[in-house]
Amino acid sequence: MNRLNGKTVLITGATSGIGKSTAELLAEQGCNLILTGRRKERLEDFSKYLTSTYVVNVTFEVFDIRELEACKEFVNNLALEVDILINNAGLAVGVDPVQSGDFDDWDTMIDTNVKGLLAMIRLITPKMIKRNSGHVINIGSIAGYEAYPGGVVYSATKHAVKAITEATKKDLHGTKIRVSMISPGLVETEFSNVRFKGDNERADSVYRGMEALTAQDIAEIIVFMANRPDHVNILDSIVMPVYQSSAQMVHRDE
Numbered sequence: 545m546n547r548l549n550g551k552t553v554l555i556t557g558a559t560s561g562i563g564k565s566t567a568e569l570l571a572e573q574g575c576n577l578i579l580t581g582r583r584k585e586r587l588e589d590f591s592k593y594l595t596s597t598y599v600v601n602v603t604f605e606v607f608d609i610r611e612l613e614a615c616k617e618f619v620n621n622l623a624l625e626v627d628i629l630i631n632n633a634g635l636a637v638g639v640d641p642v643q644s645g646d647f648d649d650w651d652t653m654i655d656t657n658v659k660g661l662l663a664m665i666r667l668i669t670p671k672m673i674k675r676n677s678g679h680v681i682n683i684g685s686i687a688g689y690e691a692y693p694g695g696v697v698y699s700a701t702k703h704a705v706k707a708i709t710e711a712t713k714k715d716l717h718g719t720k721i722r723v724s725m726i727s728p729g730l731v732e733t734e735f736s737n738v739r740f741k742g743d744n745e746r747a748d749s750v751y752r753g754m755e756a757l758t759a760q761d762i763a764e765i766i767v768f769m770a771n772r773p774d775h776v777n778i779l780d781s782i783v784m785p786v787y788q789s790s791a792q793m794v795h796r797d798e
């Protein structure tokens with residue numbers, strides 16, 4: 545049963561990877577979309593593609609989610625009520641150990657993955673509370689369950705996403721607003737290209753000899769979560785490739 549047709553979904557970070565795939569699957573279900581990201585041309589081209597392929601309304605806004613004033617302006621100017629907020633924008637930068645970590649990289653991860661996500665929840669949920677309906681879906685990570693070497697701050701931010709998800713559910717206790725998160729392992733997107741700062745060969749090596757998840761794999765589960773009946777709240781879902789058994793245990797074919 546399609547319960548999503550006609551809903552308005554706001555997806556942060558829809559220029560690539562999980563956000564982009566989720567946008568397309570939701571368009572297929574008849575959702576109207578509000579997309580965000582920093583890369584304007586990608587948002588323009590993708591919105592054109594979606595509206596020419598599906599019978600849906602798509603708008604987009606270009607801004608950096610680390611900038612609180614930009615988030616506030618964006619939400620203040622929203623013409624549509626948001627039924628589903630998908631907090632997807634996020635990244636890892638670098639794999640330095642804590643003793644030699646780069647302070648700017650740390651700020652980038654904390655400001656994007658934690659403060660940007662929190663800002664969107666803070667700004668969008670008051671209207672959901674007024675309507676007593678809505679769904680917040682955060683993208684966590686296996687790094688929100690396990691800390692691994694070289695991932696000190698990224699893991700910390702995803703542990704924070706887990707805490708924020710759980711506390712948000714409790715803060716909204718007694719309302720009909722649903723709060724969910726999905727915690728993926730290795731998904732082959734631009735994630736590693738970003739993490740290794742454009743060293744694409746190193747990024748490819750992350751997925752060498754194994755079959756990683758695709759963005760579509762995660763998008764399908766997000767759509768499943770969103771499409772449950774109103775009384776069903778999936779709090780979290782840990783999803784890894786069959787080749788992976790923990791953040792660090794990845795089997796590779798010879």
Ligand code: NDP
Binds near residue numbers: 581633729735738
């Ligand atoms: P991608 O790099 O493909 O996509 C990341 C998205 O986040 C892009 O659309 C990017 O848009 C957006 N983004 C990043 N920084 C900002 C910013 N400052 N302001 C606005 N948008 C921003 O990676 P994924 O699709 O893999 O990542 C999506 C989410 O999934 C992230 O939260 C990531 O932590 C999480 N995740 C990824 C896993 C993986 O293995 N790939 C596993 C577990 C979780 P733009 O650059 O245009 O601004």
Ligand code: 8X3
Binds near residue numbers: 685729730791
């Ligand atoms: C991204 C997956 O394993 O790099 O969240 O933490 S991992």
